[in-house]
Amino acid sequence: MTILYCVKNDDNHLLLNAIKRELPDEQFDVWPSCKNPDEITTAIVWAPPADLFDSLPKLQTVLSMSAGVDNLLGHPGLRPEVSVVRLQDAGMGTLMSEYVLYGTLMAHRKMHQFALGQSQKKWLHETTCKNATDFHVGILGAGILASQAAARLISNGYRVSTWSRTEKRQSKVQSFFGEEQLELFLSDLDAIVCLLPLTNATIGILDKRLFHSLPKGAFLINPGRGQQLVEPDLLEALDSGQLSGAMLDVFAVEPLPQNHPYWEHPRIVITPHLAAETVPEESAKQIRASIEAIKRGEPPAGLVDRVLGY
Amino acid sequence: MTILYCVKNDDNHLLLNAIKRELPDEQFDVWPSCKNPDEITTAIVWAPPADLFDSLPKLQTVLSMSAGVDNLLGHPGLRPEVSVVRLQDAGMGTLMSEYVLYGTLMAHRKMHQFALGQSQKKWLHETTCKNATDFHVGILGAGILASQAAARLISNGYRVSTWSRTEKRQSKVQSFFGEEQLELFLSDLDAIVCLLPLTNATIGILDKRLFHSLPKGAFLINPGRGQQLVEPDLLEALDSGQLSGAMLDVFAVEPLPQNHPYWEHPRIVITPHLAAETVPEESAKQIRASIEAIKRGEPPAGLVDRVLGY
Numbered sequence: 001m002t003i004l005y006c007v008k009n010d011d012n013h014l015l016l017n018a019i020k021r022e023l024p025d026e027q028f029d030v031w032p033s034c035k036n037p038d039e040i041t042t043a044i045v046w047a048p049p050a051d052l053f054d055s056l057p058k059l060q061t062v063l064s065m066s067a068g069v070d071n072l073l074g075h076p077g078l079r080p081e082v083s084v085v086r087l088q089d090a091g092m093g094t095l096m097s098e099y100v101l102y103g104t105l106m107a108h109r110k111m112h113q114f115a116l117g118q119s120q121k122k123w124l125h126e127t128t129c130k131n132a133t134d135f136h137v138g139i140l141g142a143g144i145l146a147s148q149a150a151a152r153l154i155s156n157g158y159r160v161s162t163w164s165r166t167e168k169r170q171s172k173v174q175s176f177f178g179e180e181q182l183e184l185f186l187s188d189l190d191a192i193v194c195l196l197p198l199t200n201a202t203i204g205i206l207d208k209r210l211f212h213s214l215p216k217g218a219f220l221i222n223p224g225r226g227q228q229l230v231e232p233d234l235l236e237a238l239d240s241g242q243l244s245g246a247m248l249d250v251f252a253v254e255p256l257p258q259n260h261p262y263w264e265h266p267r268i269v270i271t272p273h274l275a276a277e278t279v280p281e282e283s284a285k286q287i288r289a290s291i292e293a294i295k296r297g298e299p300p301a302g303l304v305d306r307v308l309g310y
Numbered sequence: 311m312t313i314l315y316c317v318k319n320d321d322n323h324l325l326l327n328a329i330k331r332e333l334p335d336e337q338f339d340v341w342p343s344c345k346n347p348d349e350i351t352t353a354i355v356w357a358p359p360a361d362l363f364d365s366l367p368k369l370q371t372v373l374s375m376s377a378g379v380d381n382l383l384g385h386p387g388l389r390p391e392v393s394v395v396r397l398q399d400a401g402m403g404t405l406m407s408e409y410v411l412y413g414t415l416m417a418h419r420k421m422h423q424f425a426l427g428q429s430q431k432k433w434l435h436e437t438t439c440k441n442a443t444d445f446h447v448g449i450l451g452a453g454i455l456a457s458q459a460a461a462r463l464i465s466n467g468y469r470v471s472t473w474s475r476t477e478k479r480q481s482k483v484q485s486f487f488g489e490e491q492l493e494l495f496l497s498d499l500d501a502i503v504c505l506l507p508l509t510n511a512t513i514g515i516l517d518k519r520l521f522h523s524l525p526k527g528a529f530l531i532n533p534g535r536g537q538q539l540v541e542p543d544l545l546e547a548l549d550s551g552q553l554s555g556a557m558l559d560v561f562a563v564e565p566l567p568q569n570h571p572y573w574e575h576p577r578i579v580i581t582p583h584l585a586a587e588t589v590p591e592e593s594a595k596q597i598r599a600s601i602e603a604i605k606r607g608e609p610p611a612g613l614v615d616r617v618l619g620y
Contacts, residue, residue: 094467098442101466102415105408111581115425118580121573123565125582132408155465156411157404255433263431270428271421272435 003291004040004056006031007065008047015065018284019044023291042294044287045072053077061085061300063290065283067092067145067276068225069304070198084304085290089144091279096145097152099223099275100193103247104153106269107191107219108135112245116266132157136188140205141195141224142168142175143310145276149195161185165201186213191221198225199309206230211237217244223275226251231262238267249275313601314350314366316341317375318357325375328594329354333601352604354597355382363387371395371610373600375593377402377455378535379614380508394614395600399454401589406455407462409533409585410503413557414463416579417501417529418445422555426576442467446498450515451505451534452478452485453620455586459505471495475511496523501531508535509619516540521547527554533585536561541572548577559585 005016005028016030029035031052040056046065053059054077061083064072069086072078106112110127117124129135137153139146142164150160154172161174163185169175176185186192192214196202206222207230220243222229231252237243247269248262254273262268290300304310315326315338326340339345341362350366356375363369364387371393374382379396382388416422420437427434439445447463449456452474460470464482471484473495479485486495496502502524506512516532517540530553532539541562547553557579558572564583572578600610614620 094442098415098419098466102412102419102421105412105415109408109412109584111412114581114584115579117582118573121568123582125565125584127582127584132404152466156408156462255435258431263428269425271424272427272433272437274419274424274435274437 001041002027002029002036002039004029004031004034004043006043006045006048006052010046015278015280015283018280019287022284022288026291042291047071048075050075050077053079053082061290061294063287063300064304065278068198068310070225070227070309073304073306073309080306084306085300086302086304086310087278087283088286088302089148089282090286091282092276093145093148096195096223096276097149099249099271100139100149100195100221101152101156103193103219103221103269104135104137104156104158104191106247107221107245108132108158112219112247112267112269119266130190133159135159135190136161137191137193138163138185138189139193139195140164141197142170142177143195143197146193146195149193161189182210183213186210187215189214189218191219193221194224194228196224196228197310198227201309203227204230206234208233208236211242214242216242218242219244220246220248222246223249226254235261235265238265243267245269247271249273311351312337312339312346312349314339314341314344314353316353316355316358316362320356325588325590325593328590329597332594332598336601352601357381358385360385361387363389363392371600371604373597373610374614375588378508378620380535380537380619383614383616383619390616394616395610396612396614396620397588397593398596398612399458399592400596401592402586403455403458406505406533406586407459409559409581410449410459410505410531411462411466413503413529413531413579414445414447414466414468414501416557417531417555418442418468422529422557422577422579429576440500443469445469445500446471447501447503448473448495448499449503449505450474451507452480452487453505453507456503456505459503471499492520493523496520497525499524499528501529503531504534504538506534506538507620508537511619513537514540516544518543518546521552524552526552528552529554530556530558532556533559536564545571545575548575553577555579557581559583 003026037055041058041060044063059082064086067087069084109129136159139150139162142162147170150173153160163176167177205228245267249271250273293300313336347365351368351370354373369392374396377397379394419439446469449460449472452472457480460472460483463470473486477487515538555577559581560583603610
């Protein structure tokens with residue numbers, strides 16, 4: 001068995017070397033080198049070129065080096081019978097929970113209003129805020145990243161609810177699920193965080209209807225995927241005051257184009273898709289666990305349902 | 311015994327009513343009403359007028375409605391034999407720890423650099439950050455607010471050290487103390503937080519010498535007192551890159567004057583002295599405990615050493 005490694009952005013081979021340390025007995029080909037394409041049953045990929053899969057007739061499993069596999073599942077060369085495994089945590093959980101906590105503290109302690117005040121030289125000393133225990137954060141999603149973010153918020157005193165497509169329960173969290181509970185979930189939130197996978201069901205979920213189901217003045221934190229957010233609806237909700245502000249890490253087009261209205265919007269905080277990077281050592285550990293599971297004939301953790309998209 | 315209540319900024323009597331609920335059997339005079347000044351042995355004050363104490367010949371104890379008593383101790387009418395008691399926590403600990411955590415996350419996750427990037431329409435995707443466990447936060451101070459801030463940072467994964475004038479130890483924290491350990495304490499920090507009381511020994515402590523004892527690129531968080539910061543030294547340290555940024559809640563003159571250079575400085579985040587407000591119910595509980603201690607002839611918690619100033 002030879003494993004094909006095709007990961008854009010790993011120019012220094014930090015990740016590749018970490019994987020080799022975890023799997024010292026495996027053979028790796030590093031794309032574009034591929035001596036025996038007929039022997040490749042497993043590929044480790046991130047942002048694979050358009051023709052990658054065409055040359056690998058025996059490919060059975062693709063190990064994605066990201067948690068979101070929306071781009072990979074849309075790859076035209078990915079045959080239906082190929083299994084896709086996505087990263088489960090790989091160090092992202094901690095980083096994501098820090099990001100969500102920062103956005104929550106910004107919203108809760110009105111830091112975005114103080115920033116706006118600073119730009120206008122206004123001393124907003126009369127500003128008040130709720131206790132953290134009364135500040136209600138809703139998380140769209142109930143996967144590994146969402147669960148870790150929820151736990152971090154709870155340990156910092158916040159009230160947290162989650163919403164997911166199917167029923168999932170978590171301790172200390174009020175769990176909502178299904179389309180029919182979405183409005184109820186939204187109706188009492190001070191801030192909303194999107195950590196859903198990007199699927200056909202979640203494209204454009206952050207839209208006018210969702211914003212208007214939130215209490216007026218709620219705050220949006222989106223470290224999920226840019227395509228989940230309907231841009232004109234966000235701008236309208238911010239301008240009307242329906243949303244008090246938004247912190248965005250992901251965008252439909254990245255890098256965010258120079259002429260995009262988000263850059264100069266006084267109520268939008270932009271971060272450059274850095275909410276949660278994978279940690280090479282952690283990613284490599286999951287690769288090893290996946291390879292070992294495959295060899296035992298078991299489904300690896302993070303096996304994607306290609307119909308659901310996550 | 312009649313207690314004189316003279317608290318500026320409690321126009322709605324939220325605090326006064328909370329105190330009356332805690333001490334239903336006590337008599338209160340509410341300044342400027344004071345029927346029998348000769349009977350007043352205890353006064354609850356915040357920002358007392360210049361002539362308040364002159365008319366109270368029997369005054370023994372002043373209960374300050376703030377944690378910092380620098381202004382009160384400088385009051386010309388406060389006779390040397392009068393005891394001063396300062397607020398100990400009164401709900402401020404939680405709020406302060408949130409503020410310090412927000413500033414720490416900003417520094418750790420480079421949020422101040424992203425804000426600057428946004429203002430220049432720059433997509434700073436190559437930015438890297440340390441793990442929280444390697445991000446070293448130093449807290450000047452080891453009182454109740456500093457201890458709670460330290461505990462909050464530790465529970466969020468940060469490495470924390472504290473420095474205090476006299477030896478104080480805290481679990482999970484490396485404790486430095488005394489002038490001779492200050493440089494060692496500073497030499498390894500990524501961020502520094504000032505939570506010292508304002509005294510003759512701490513005026514101007516955040517100066518050129520201190521900034522240059524920090525590693526280059528450290529971040530300053532000051533929710534202590536404005537007079538502890540030497541303004542030209544901060545501006546110089548930011549402009550040279552010795553400090554990467556500063557988050558300031560307190561200023562030598564408040565509100566911050568319109569023509570102050572901080573307002574437009576790209577590396578300074580201003581908040582309007584709202585890092586930690588007292589919670590009336592919590593303040594009232596401490597007032598009750600202090601009154602009860604005084605009646606038992608015991609020193610109340612928060613009794614100030616008027617020479618040390620805290």
